[in-house]
Amino acid sequence: MQPIIKTYVIPGDDFTHAGEASGKVKAMLKQLGYDSDAVRRIAIAMYEAEINMVIHADGGKATVEIHPDRVELTLQDSGPGIEDVELAMQEGYSTAPDEVRALGFGAGMGLPNIKKYTDDMKIESIVGTGTKIYMLVKAGKTS
Amino acid sequence: MSLLYHSVTLDSDKCMGCTNCIKRCPTEAIRVRDGKARIINERCIDCGECIRVCPHHAKRAIYDDFSRMNDFAYKIALPPPALYGQFNNLDDIDYVLNGLIAMGFDEVYEVSRAAEMLSDATRRMMKEQNFKKPVISSACPAVVRLIRVKFPSLCDNVLSLLSPMHIAGRQAKKEAMEKTGLAFDQIGVFFIAPCPAKITDIRQPLGVEKTWVDGAFSLAEIYPRLVDCMNKVKEPMPISKSGIIGVSWAGSGGEASALIREQYLAADGMENVMAVLEELEGERLSELDFIELNVCQGGCVGGVLTIENPFVAKARVQRLRKYLPVSLNRFNGKMESIKWREKLEYIGVMKLSEDISEAMRMMEEIERLTDNLTGLDCGSCGAPSCRALAEDIVTGKARLNDCVFVLRQEASSAGIDISSDPRMRLITDHYEKETAK
Numbered sequence: 001m002q003p004i005i006k007t008y009v010i011p012g013d014d015f016t017h018a019g020e021a022s023g024k025v026k027a028m029l030k031q032l033g034y035d036s037d038a039v040r041r042i043a044i045a046m047y048e049a050e051i052n053m054v055i056h057a058d059g060g061k062a063t064v065e066i067h068p069d070r071v072e073l074t075l076q077d078s079g080p081g082i083e084d085v086e087l088a089m090q091e092g093y094s095t096a097p098d099e100v101r102a103l104g105f106g107a108g109m110g111l112p113n114i115k116k117y118t119d120d121m122k123i124e125s126i127v128g129t130g131t132k133i134y135m136l137v138k139a140g141k142t143s
Numbered sequence: 144m145s146l147l148y149h150s151v152t153l154d155s156d157k158c159m160g161c162t163n164c165i166k167r168c169p170t171e172a173i174r175v176r177d178g179k180a181r182i183i184n185e186r187c188i189d190c191g192e193c194i195r196v197c198p199h200h201a202k203r204a205i206y207d208d209f210s211r212m213n214d215f216a217y218k219i220a221l222p223p224p225a226l227y228g229q230f231n232n233l234d235d236i237d238y239v240l241n242g243l244i245a246m247g248f249d250e251v252y253e254v255s256r257a258a259e260m261l262s263d264a265t266r267r268m269m270k271e272q273n274f275k276k277p278v279i280s281s282a283c284p285a286v287v288r289l290i291r292v293k294f295p296s297l298c299d300n301v302l303s304l305l306s307p308m309h310i311a312g313r314q315a316k317k318e319a320m321e322k323t324g325l326a327f328d329q330i331g332v333f334f335i336a337p338c339p340a341k342i343t344d345i346r347q348p349l350g351v352e353k354t355w356v357d358g359a360f361s362l363a364e365i366y367p368r369l370v371d372c373m374n375k376v377k378e379p380m381p382i383s384k385s386g387i388i389g390v391s392w393a394g395s396g397g398e399a400s401a402l403i404r405e406q407y408l409a410a411d412g413m414e415n416v417m418a419v420l421e422e423l424e425g426e427r428l429s430e431l432d433f434i435e436l437n438v439c440q441g442g443c444v445g446g447v448l449t450i451e452n453p454f455v456a457k458a459r460v461q462r463l464r465k466y467l468p469v470s471l472n473r474f475n476g477k478m479e480s481i482k483w484r485e486k487l488e489y490i491g492v493m494k495l496s497e498d499i500s501e502a503m504r505m506m507e508e509i510e511r512l513t514d515n516l517t518g519l520d521c522g523s524c525g526a527p528s529c530r531a532l533a534e535d536i537v538t539g540k541a542r543l544n545d546c547v548f549v550l551r552q553e554a555s556s557a558g559i560d561i562s563s564d565p566r567m568r569l570i571t572d573h574y575e576k577e578t579a580k
Contacts, residue, residue: 001500004507023421032502033494036295044425068499 004028004066010050010075012059015103021062022046029066038139041117042071048110049075049133055100056080057131070119073135081127089115147184150205150342151191155179157201162522164193164202169413169438170292170493174535175525185492188288189343190438191447192413204339204448207358209365212247215331215357217323219315220248221308224255224385224393225337225443226362227463228456230370236390236463240382242373243335246365251382252315254334255389258307259472260314262388262401264481265304267474269405269432275299277408277423277431280398282306284344285438286416287487291349294420295489300434303350303483307392308334308341310481312356334359337446338439350483363448386470394457395442399435401470409435411442495538509533516546523547 006028008021026043030036046062053060057079065072082088088095089111096106115121120136160178165171172186173193180193180201194202212218220243227236240251261282269278281287281302290297305313312332319330336342336359348354391397395411408431410419416436422428439445441453449456474481495509496502512533519529524545526532535541544550554561561567 001503002507004503004510006510019425026424028506030293030295031493031495032506033491033497033499036489040296040424040426047425066503068503 001068006064008062010053010059010062012054015054018051018054019047022050025064035140038137042137045114045117045135045137046073048113051105052110053077055096055105070136070138074132076130076132078130081129081131082125083127085123085125148343148347149184149187149189150339151187151189151194152203152205153180153182154201154203157199159199163196163198165522165527167192167196168527169289169417171527171531186292188285188292189340190285190413191339194447204342204361206336206342206361209360211358212331212333216329217319217325218248219250219252219319219330219332221252221254221311221315221332221334221356223335223337223443224390224460225446225449226335227390228393228444228460229366229449229451233463235379236383237379237381238373238376241376241379242369245372245375246369250319252311253383253385254307254311255385255392256472257311257314258392259386259389259470260310260474261304261307264474264478265302266402269402277428277434278302280435282398283437285340286436287349290420291487291490292492294424296424297420298487298489301487305351305481308356309348309354312354316355331357333357335362335365336360337362337443337449339447349487350485352484361448363450366450384471386468387464388470389472390460390464390467393442393460394444395437396435397442399433402433405432407431407433407435411437412440413438505537508537512536517548
């Protein structure tokens with residue numbers, strides 16, 4: 001079975017539209033009849049990664065691969081990169097600027113939440129070049 | 144799935160086949176076919192948005208005829224607190240209640256009393272902490288039905304207690320049976336409905352098999368007769384037993400603020416309700432305990448069967464409740480007696496196919512078609528958006544040349560005169576009629 005592949009451009013520095021791509025993916029998965037737990041986890045993980053891109057990297061690109069039994073997401077940006085990935089993975093650690101925190105973001109839960117809601121995740125980050133996050137969520141329902 | 148009952152219906156004669164309702168429907172449950180709107184039954188949640196927006200009044204609510212009262216020996220009216228906001232210069236709720244008695248009801252049981260009982264029961268339940276938070280109110284039947292068709296992961300968050308209308312119906316009937324000695328079937332309990340969703344919830348309640356409420360009259364329909372009767376009331380008998388809490392349920396925020404200690408959010412209006420449900424599904428509101436949602440702007444005072452502007456009505460309710468005690472009703476029964484018997488189950492009416500591979504194939508086709516349509520979302524094809532048309536084509540419910548732009552393209556490249564197409568005829572006939580005037 002060929003996967004459905006969708007690509008989304010995430011605009012940078014635009015909070016009014018942040019979360020739109022994950023919203024579209026969520027709607028599509030519901031229509032496909034994906035089991036609701038997987039839909040929820042994918043939507044939350046992708047939303048977090050999307051917001052991270054808006055806050056830290058001036059946007060980027062999201063690629064979603066939908067298979068009958070799993071969804072693979074790759075979010076790639078050309079931002080500043082993460083200096084210490086292990087530290088960034090800790091709950092509560094954030095480098096978000098104050099004006100972003102004022103909007104209610106930057107609680108330092110983005111990456112930990114992605115880890116929590118996905119079945120697998122990988123971060124490749126090069127300082128000065130950008131960050132690539134890969135996520136995998138398995139669907140409970142197969143047919 | 145059981146046969147779905149709906150209290151929102153279409154008067155075909157009045158329908159012009161315009162695009163107002165299809166664009167407004169939150170579940171994309173309306174299509175225009177052959178020049179008339181059609182409601183897709185499985186998707187309709189009876190919110191009444193189409194009734195509100197239809198300029199030709201072709202969408203109507205179905206409710207009981209007032210004469211149905213005569214089927215019962217003893218008649219009880221259940222007025223909702225939203226009714227109290229409909230009258231100018233009213234300073235005492237008892238005028239409304241006495242007016243209802245003068246209309247022919249033997250007794251009046253205020254739904255606001257049951258609302259106070261439910262607030263009391265909810266406060267008690269919230270202390271137990273053994274349920275999924277945030278709790279979403281189940282008082283607006285359209286919200287519950289919206290969650291059931293669009294928000295699978297939120298079904299378990301819905302408050303599984305009877306709504307005030309159902310509690311009021313049961314209390315009223317029970318008390319009347321004791322008082323009069325009449326049998327269950329001899330007592331008729333009628334809700335004065337501010338919206339069609341409540342009427343559907345009487346005919347087909349969720350969570351319980353049946354309700355003790357026997358029927359519903361439209362608030363708007365009985366209004367003139369009620370005003371007439373109220374004007375004749377000189378010295379009203381003291382009937383009202385509601386406090387600030389119960390009466391405040393008329394507007395958005397009333398239910399939530401009655402919980403007193405909890406962190407809450409109250410949202411009203413369809414777009415806002417949908418946005419909050421999306422946030423909840425993304426688990427971004429987990430710090431809250433309680434979510435009150437009403438699909439009508441302003442809450443129940445904004446129902447499509449009300450008379451007054453919701454903001455005016457809300458202001459009046461605020462004035463009316465001013466010198467009332469905080470609350471006059473407690474819930475003394477067993478919690479079990481007002482709990483839903485069945486869990487709220489997601490029904491996947493938006494699903495493309497039961498088979499995921501088939502659904503994926505259809506999705507690819509929908510995406511391809513959508514990209515090839517104009518993206519104007521004009522609604523001329525009868526579907527609310529280009530994407531919805533693509534879905535209809537893929538599911539075999541529409542053809543590509545239902546799109547007027549595709550049709551025009553096809554015709555001009557084949558050198559065909561499209562004036563015989565039924566949709567074009569609709570336009571030319573109309574034009575001829577207009578110019579003949």
